[in-house]
Amino acid sequence: MSGGEFNSWQTVQAEVLRRINAREWKPGEFIPNEAELSVEFGCARATVNRALRNLAESGLLDRRRKAGTRVALHPVRKATLDIPVIRYEIEGKGQTYRHSVLLQERVVPPSGIRARMRTGPGVKLLHLVTLHLADGKPYVFGDRWINPDAVPGIEKADLSAQSANEWLVANIPFEGGDFSFSAMTAGKREAEILACKEGEGLFVIDRSTWNKTHVITSVRLTFAPGYRMHTEI
Amino acid sequence: MSGGEFNSWQTVQAEVLRRINAREWKPGEFIPNEAELSVEFGCARATVNRALRNLAESGLLDRRRKAGTRVALHPVRKATLDIPVIRYEIEGKGQTYRHSVLLQERVVPPSGIRARMRTGPGVKLLHLVTLHLADGKPYVFGDRWINPDAVPGIEKADLSAQSANEWLVANIPFEGGDFSFSAMTAGKREAEILACKEGEGLFVIDRSTWNKTHVITSVRLTFAPGYRMHTEI
């Protein structure tokens, strides 16, 4: 490639990717800088910039100002996965969605939750246990804690009409969140709620969301057996 | 905000985000076009473009040429998660990594695998079962199928020195992959290999990677109890 042809940032990206894959540029090695590449490819530096930035975002390149751009040493692939609202997920499969509130209380949380929610000792939180059903069958249940200080209006919300999750995403802006995925073994409680056998392996998502000042909510979703989360690169 | 101040694409993005969160722009609604916003924010259209493109990538906006930009109706949050090589993951925690090949054979795969690998009937694949250990304790085991047609050189590779996964990422470029995450219940085999109890819930990742012409490999990783995959938004 020596200039003259048509070039888009995608063309540049593809060629850079090819060189990485072909080991013409080896892991850890510096690649030519943007200015040089733009000359080589016969395009503007901004075009090269966009291509390299994109590759850096997906983990294949490491870039640092002044230092330059190098092929990532440990090419950690990044997969993006969608975190849908459960109702949409169920309805998206053509099943009917229903949910019911199994428990709603305002209590002082156990210490683990208190730590996650970063609330003071003795502060009461809203505790909700909700079961979501797909075509009438248990799909997932959520054990959720909400900080009422962070969520004005939650007291007045009818959480049996609209699930807490939906109410929150619709009404409370948040800045960030963290997710963790794991597996657990169904105990008596889980088996009862999800109508499965004790001892089955269940998929679990723990999630907290927060805004600038508060942890808004922290929830553990325990899915019925067979649940599968999927993504592509 | 009416022009004159300092503006970066991040400022624009933050303000757009604020309006979405504050429901000034409601889900499903069209927002002003790039030209209008660039006037309002007193910046170039390219700056607005970058901000909006970014928000669209993270699922908060829907954009279509000619049609315009609208707030996503079902704001599916996208989380990105890192898919590390197991050795790096273990070594990253300061533990020592070791792995051993439990089984290596060249056989015709069962039909489920054959479908995943898109190989013809009767075609033999490389089948590998590998256990990865952290500080000598079972961490995860991989049940892997490799298409030798897609992987020249695999026959000569010493897969007890370097794990198949590492060998593959180091030697075989791939175009895409898919991942699915689920939970299973430990049976006799899993309990034996992972030194856990039968009936424990285990975290499972199924993953296939391919290039233009072939499915390269398909692997199921079954993690020892307690494994947790984590990500932030």
Place this chain on the structure above:
DNA sequence: TTGGATTATAAGTATATACATAAAAACCTG
């Protein structure tokens, strides 16, 4: 009324230019 061609429009991209910023490298200076 349908269905195909035309037009108008909003996003998408490319580019030259300029300046900002982080940080490595070189240069002091005590």
Place this chain on the structure above:
DNA sequence: CAGGTTTTTATGTATATACTTATAATCCAA
């Protein structure tokens, strides 16, 4: 030579401009 200062440099960002492309909307004819 240590520690701080300056310089250099590669990436990061902003902007005006121009052109491309997908596609919604319109128009027109059978």
